[in-house]
Amino acid sequence: MKNQLIYPSIRKTTCLLIGFLVVVCISQSYGQTKVQIKGEKFFINGQPTYAGQEWKGHTIEGLLMNARLVQGVFDDLNPETVDRWKYPDTGKWDANRNTDEFVANMAHWKAHGMLSFTINLQGGSPEGYSKVQPWHNSAFTASGELRPAYMARLEKILDEAERLEMVPILGLFYFGQDHRLENEVAVTKAVDNAINWLHDHKYKNVLIEINNECNVRYTHKILQPERIHELIVRAKSIERNGFRYYVSTSYGGGFIPLPNVVKAADFILIHGNGVAEPEKIVEMVAQTKSVEGYQKMPIIFNEDDHFDFDKDFNNLIASVSTYASWGYFDFRKKGEAFEEGYQSVPVDWSISSERKKGFFNLLKEITGY
Known part of the structure; x- marks a missing residue:
């Protein structure tokens, strides 16, 4: 027995x-789930994503459809602001509940064809957009060491992603929180520690985004556009047994990547925020491909706060029409209910609102899931 x-x-x-x-x-x-890049296509465990799938004449095979879910490991270490994030049913904030509910919904997202999501070790604005960020949300200490509680929550998410054969895009830094690191030495140490932690856990299904929107309000110069390629190269150089992580960074909405990043990155991340006309999404991809140093590699929108999922042409469809992957970014607008948005804390991680349903239903149709 x-x-x-x-x-x-x-x-x-x-x-x-x-x-x-x-x-x-x-x-x-x-490391049973492994992501690979071959030309413009993503492969998971040796097979192209969405193998053989076409939608309305557009090739879907090889794309990596995603959503901005950066608050999966969120916490607020500032006692003066933590009460802002209390759950409506309990009246208090709970970082472990947040991660557990994230993990509980991952299979539902995958069932609709979403193979990737962006998560960030310094989160994103828990208000959607913010001029000031007094909260303290960082998986890094001031000297660049990793906070065990954050990494334990991340491990839960990455383990489930590995099981589901999903490919997380792990962001390391966020503007408004990067000043929590005391100097440039701490920033580079944080990069080393994060990449080595991934190697220690033998994940092979994770993509790296050094920082979200490198051209927006970063304190440390090495995280700004002129020097961000240094950290891309640094992260790429950390190998174990012949394996290294694919690395890139992103820019603000409508911004075309600069040559230093295009030359250093393994894939290109661009944002559609502020790009209200789908035709402009098509133009952004064309312009990106004309940047000095570009060679065939995947292009991913991993942040776009435009919806119109019931229309014949929207930013998602425009992106797909150019053979670029697209990422859904949604936050709770003023006066909206708890179930709205995936960036506003506390987060309802289920497919609950009409906007969420609109995205996932269209995604399911496009990807053939």
């Missing part, structure tokens, strides 16, 4: 009780 005992505190370890005397523990291999 065999009784299988699974200990959730020991990652991917299964113990078998054989008879009454012998316990055999088998440690399963890490």
Whole structure:
């Protein structure tokens, strides 16, 4: 007789009780889900994403459709602002609940064809857009060390992504929080620590976004457009057993990547915020491909706050028409209910609002899921 005992505190370890005397523990291999880039296409476990899929004459195979879900490991270390994020049902904020509810919904997102999401170790504005950010949300200490509580929450998400064969885009820094690191040495140490942590856990399904919108209000010069390629190169250089992570960074809405990033990055991240006309999305992709140093590589919109999912032509469809992946960005607008938005904290991670349903229904149709 065999009784299988699974200990959730020991990652991917299964113990078998054989008879009454012998316990055999088998440690399963890490890194079972692997992402690869070949030309303009993404591959997961050796197969192109959305293999063979076409939609209204557009090739979908090889794309990486995604959403901006940066608050998956969010917390607020500032006691003066933490009450802003209290849940409506309990009247208090709970970082572990936030991550657990994120993980509980991942399979639902995947079932609609969403293979990727952006998550960030310094989050994003929990208000959607913010002029000032007094809250303290950072997985890094001032000196660039990793905070264990943040990384434990991240591990829950990445483990589930690995199980579901999803490809997270892990952002490291966010403007409004990068000043939490005391100097440039701390920033580079934070990059090293984050990449080495991923290697230690043997994840091979993660893409790296050094920082969100490098051309927007960063304190440290190495995180600004003129020098951000230095950190891209640095992260790429950290290899283990011949494996390294694919690395890039993003720019603000409507901004065309600069040559130093295009030459250094493995894939291109652009944003559609502020781009109200779908035709402009098409132009952005064309302009990106004409930047000095561009060679065939994936182009991903991983942030766009335009919807119109019921229309024949919208930013999502425009992106697909140019063979660029697209990412849904939604936040709770003033006066809206709890179920709206994926960036506003506290977050309802379910597919609950009409905007969310509009995105996921169209995504399911396009991807053939």
